[in-house]
Structure formats: structure tokens, C-alpha cells
Amino acid sequence: MGKLIKETDTKDRDAILAAIGLGKQFATALVARLLAFARDESNTRPTSRVKILGTEGVSVQLASCCHPIPGDSICGYMRKGQGMTVHRKDCHHVARGRETEPERWTSIGWKDENNQQALFTVPVDLVVTQERAALASIATELARFGSSIIGLAVEDGKRSDESPTLHLTIQIRNRAHLKEVLGNLSQLPTVKSVYRLLDGDRKRDYSV
Ligand SMILES: [Zn+2]
Structure with a gap:
């Protein structure tokens, strides 16, 4: 987000959201930039x-x-x-x-797998009732558990009665942390189901 603020020459996160609301910035273009930054970061992580x-x-x-x-x-x-x-x-x-x-x-095997300080990139899918409301509560919940979103794409339901899916990339310390974070996300009223993406088309359901 910091890079995006610099690149778009805006003041802060709220200013970017305002620019999207006023039609000065395209949300999809900004999301693409955020995803590109996230990709770069995961490739160059020490x-x-x-x-x-x-x-x-x-x-x-x-x-x-x-x-x-x-x-x-x-x-x-x-x-x-x-x-x-x-x-x-x-x-x-x-x-x-x-x-x-x-x-x-x-x-x-991992060395000291429950005590590593590094954050790891994990792609997750969340099926939600309404993307804007869900995203706000998801971001708050992630912050509460020491995680954050580093990549985001929204996929609308194919039919009008289908729920949108948020494709998120989040930062996680280990499997126990992932379970705690996703379990709590799945209890949010705006979230219907939560999946960790494995490889290819496989995913694991973390909804509780
Ligand atoms: Zn692999």
C-alpha cells in the first residue's frame, strides 16, 4: 500500500479510496498494481x-x-x-x-517451526455476502491477529444471486497461526466460507 501511495502521488490510503470513489483512479488497475507489488515482494523475500x-x-x-x-x-x-x-x-x-x-x-523439516519470526505468503479465498462490508471487517480481524493483506482481487458471483469471492494473499507465521486467523475470519457475519488455496485447483476448507 505504501508503494501504491507513492506511485499514485496520493496522501494516504483514504485519499486513494476517495480517488476511486470520484472516478479519478480505477479500482481494478490499482488492485493489479498491488498484486504486482505482492508478487515482487514474495519473489525477493530474503x-x-x-x-x-x-x-x-x-x-x-x-x-x-x-x-x-x-x-x-x-x-x-x-x-x-x-x-x-x-x-x-x-x-x-x-x-x-x-x-x-x-x-x-x-x-x-522446519527448524523451530512454531517460533519463526518471518511472515509467509498464503493465498486464501473467502466467499462473502457483500465485498465492501466484508473487506473492512476482514482487514480489522487480520490486524487483530497480527496478519495483513498483501494482495487482493474480487471475483463477482457469476449469476446475480451468487456470492462474490475475495482472492486474498495474507501474511502468516505458521500453520497454527493460519488456523486461528482463518477460523476467526469464517465466524464474521459477512463471511460465508474460507479456503486456503493449495496448488492447482485444490483448496482446503477452514470454515468453522
Ligand atoms: Zn509446490
């Missing part, structure tokens, strides 16, 4: 903050297909001379990759 057993001195990257977080079962793929990419063990790339290049894959 990998040394990711603590994984047995990878000292190796450059470690988290795979963008399955977004592993501490607490997930994980597998490492040794890239040719460029360190290791970490996938969730149930990512479809792992099963396929282990067949074709078994020598490059290894089971690994």
Missing part, C-alpha cells in the same frame, strides 16, 4: 529468514505453486547449482518430480 533443518549455507526459496508455511510437511528440490526450492509434500509437483528426478528431491 530467504535467510526461512529456517529449515540441514540447509545451512544453501539458498532456500519457497515454491510459489504451493506456498509452504512452517508446520506443513515439506520436500526440497535441489536446483542445479542454485540452492533449494521448498514445496509442500502434497504439492502435485512433488509426486511428479520424484518420479522423473528422484535424486534431486529430499524430505526436509
Whole structure:
């Protein structure tokens, strides 16, 4: 958001919202910029903050297909001379990759998985009753639990009687934190259901 404020030469977040309301800025264009920033950030995140057993001195990257977080079962793929990419063990790339290049894959584990200070990027889908009202209460709830939104896209229901879906990218410390955050989001009156996106089309329901 800070980058967007700078780039659009506006004063603050409220000024951006006002500009959207007045038709001076297009919401979809701004969301696209926010998503691009989020992508850049997740690609350039300092990998040394990711603590994984047995990878000292190796450059470690988290795979963008399955977004592993501490607490997930994980597998490492040794890239040719460029360190290791970490996938969730149930990512479809792992099963396929282990067949074709078994020598490059290894089971690994998080170091100190409940006490890492880094925040990890997790894509989630929320089916909501009304996107504006929902987004406000979701952002408040996330802040309460030490998380925040770094990417956002809204998908309207296909038919007029269908609920919109918010595609959010949020910051999470570990699996326990994710469960707490998503469980609380699912209890908001404006939220119908909550999913963590896995890889491909797979998602896990966190609605309670
Ligand atoms: Zn993966």
C-alpha cells in the first residue's frame, strides 16, 4: 500500500479510496498494481529468514505453486547449482518430480517451526455476502491477529444471486497461526466460507 501511495502521488490510503470513489483512479488497475507489488515482494523475500533443518549455507526459496508455511510437511528440490526450492509434500509437483528426478528431491523439516519470526505468503479465498462490508471487517480481524493483506482481487458471483469471492494473499507465521486467523475470519457475519488455496485447483476448507 505504501508503494501504491507513492506511485499514485496520493496522501494516504483514504485519499486513494476517495480517488476511486470520484472516478479519478480505477479500482481494478490499482488492485493489479498491488498484486504486482505482492508478487515482487514474495519473489525477493530474503530467504535467510526461512529456517529449515540441514540447509545451512544453501539458498532456500519457497515454491510459489504451493506456498509452504512452517508446520506443513515439506520436500526440497535441489536446483542445479542454485540452492533449494521448498514445496509442500502434497504439492502435485512433488509426486511428479520424484518420479522423473528422484535424486534431486529430499524430505526436509522446519527448524523451530512454531517460533519463526518471518511472515509467509498464503493465498486464501473467502466467499462473502457483500465485498465492501466484508473487506473492512476482514482487514480489522487480520490486524487483530497480527496478519495483513498483501494482495487482493474480487471475483463477482457469476449469476446475480451468487456470492462474490475475495482472492486474498495474507501474511502468516505458521500453520497454527493460519488456523486461528482463518477460523476467526469464517465466524464474521459477512463471511460465508474460507479456503486456503493449495496448488492447482485444490483448496482446503477452514470454515468453522
Ligand atoms: Zn509446490
